[in-house]
Amino acid sequence: MVGELNRRGFVKAVGATGLLGLSGTTSAQQQRLTWFAGGTGGTYFPLSNQFKTIIENNTDYTVQVQSTGASVENVGGLAQGNADFALIQNDVAFYAYNGTGISEFQGTAIKSLRGVATLYPETIHIVTLQESNIDTLEDLQGKTINTGDLGSGTQLNAIQILESVGIQQNDFTQQNTSFSQAADQLRNGDIDAAFVVGGWPVGAIEELATTNNIAFVQISGQTRQNIRNQATWFADDTIPAGTYSGQNEPVQTVAVQAMIATTQDQPNPAVSGVTESIFNNTGQLTLKQQFINRKTALDGMSIPLHPAAREIFGPATTQGGGNQGGGSGSGGNDSGGNGGS
Incomplete structure (x- = not known):
């Protein structure tokens, strides 16, 4: 199939x-x-x-x-x-x-x-639960992480971002499912965190936030700049406060398009x-x-x-087959969330 x-x-x-x-x-x-x-x-x-x-x-x-x-x-x-x-x-x-x-x-x-x-x-969400005590990308070392569907852009982005802080693929346990299944895994305590790439608010995260106290791992400061230096298609992005239930502060992150x-x-x-x-x-x-x-x-x-x-x-500005620029660096106010990208 x-x-x-x-x-x-x-x-x-x-x-x-x-x-x-x-x-x-x-x-x-x-x-x-x-x-x-x-x-x-x-x-x-x-x-x-x-x-x-x-x-x-x-x-x-x-x-x-x-x-x-x-x-x-x-x-x-x-x-x-x-x-x-x-x-x-x-x-x-x-x-x-x-x-x-x-x-x-x-x-x-x-x-x-x-x-x-x-x-x-398409905003990079790194979602976890408040009781996980995961606050930074470095805290994901040794954890069980859902990096998105096998073969999805989400998985590629997750690996790129983790490697930017020195976390290699053998440094964590990787799970690969859809966003909805990842939310269920978080809800059931089967994983510690999940990468979700999509325009906010992502439906699967919205549903999770109605039953659990969720938290997000920020991508900000020099870490964010390092990621953008390594992968030029990423753009700065922010998940506004109140996008998800219980999310009272904005979340700094990156996005693709x-x-x-x-x-x-x-x-x-x-x-x-x-x-x-x-x-x-x-x-x-x-x-x-x-x-x-x-x-x-x-x-x-x-x-x-x-x-x-x-x-x-009209013509697009191309570079090596295309413009390598990323997204516009802002989220969307709608329902759903990307399947993968």
């Missing part, structure tokens, strides 16, 4: 097709589009379903939204031709297109990957129809409405634009 493709499976499946530039294709006559989202406990899945409604109400296309492990898996879906469009993180997009940065993409550059638009900042991706083989009419319908009807969104607009649709674009998107938004 495509939704269960893990990082190792991605490499095996895409090793040949990535280099050949194969990708999801939709003929001009085909009206059904497959859209890879993320976990049901995050923002990617509910937002993708809002996009589905808008696209189907304003075009002749029907959209099938699939729950997945998010960014890395979604790139695999695009490369294998199982997805026409997908939501992914801008850092994962850069890695995938350039075949660099992480072992999963080394030697398997997905040169067929194309950007459609960037959407909103969510984006819509497709492939070079996706026909112009499909990309134009999807893009125009979404950006002409952002007022119908209840998630991330304040961030999704034409003015910022190229912020943090990290890979080449699809030609149809270029016609709509």
Whole structure:
């Protein structure tokens, strides 16, 4: 099942097709589009379903939204031709297109990957319970940590952030599940902390905060600067006080950027129809409405634009296949939270 493709499976499946530039294709006559989202406990899945409604109400296309492990898996879906469009993180997009940065993409550059638009900042949440006495990143040494779905952008970000303070993968016990399952693990005392990447407020964390006294590990000061120096797609971000029940102080952290991706083989009419319908009807969104607009649709674009998107938004500033910039450094006031990114 495509939704269960893990990082190792991605490499095996895409090793040949990535280099050949194969990708999801939709003929001009085909009206059904497959859209890879993320976990049901995050923002990617509910937002993708809002996009589905808008696209189907304003075009002749029907959209099938699939729950997945998010960014890395979604790139695999695009490369294998199982997805026409997908939501992914801008850092994962850069890695995938350039075949660099992480072992999963080394030697398997997905040169067929194309950007459609960037959407909103995806905030790094490091959530724990108040009784855990975990206050800093260094306190995570030796703990049991859920770093997100195997193959997700969340897992990649978690490992990058932990390594920035000297915590290697053999220095903690790693769990890999969806955001909703991670919340259950915290609630049941099975893990000490969880990384969740998504536009705040994340639904799974909101639910957890109604039953438990949650706390967040801040990323601030020189630690935050070090992280940004090592990974330039991260941007400063803050979870405002009161975002979650019992959270009385703002939380300093970092963010990446969510984006819509497709492939070079996706026909112009499909990309134009999807893009125009979404950006002409952002007022119908209840998630991330304040961030999704034409003015910022190229912020943090990290890979080449699809030609149809270029016609709509104009050329993006590219660097090594794309702009490495990160998110806009601000959170969103909505419900949900990203599946993975």
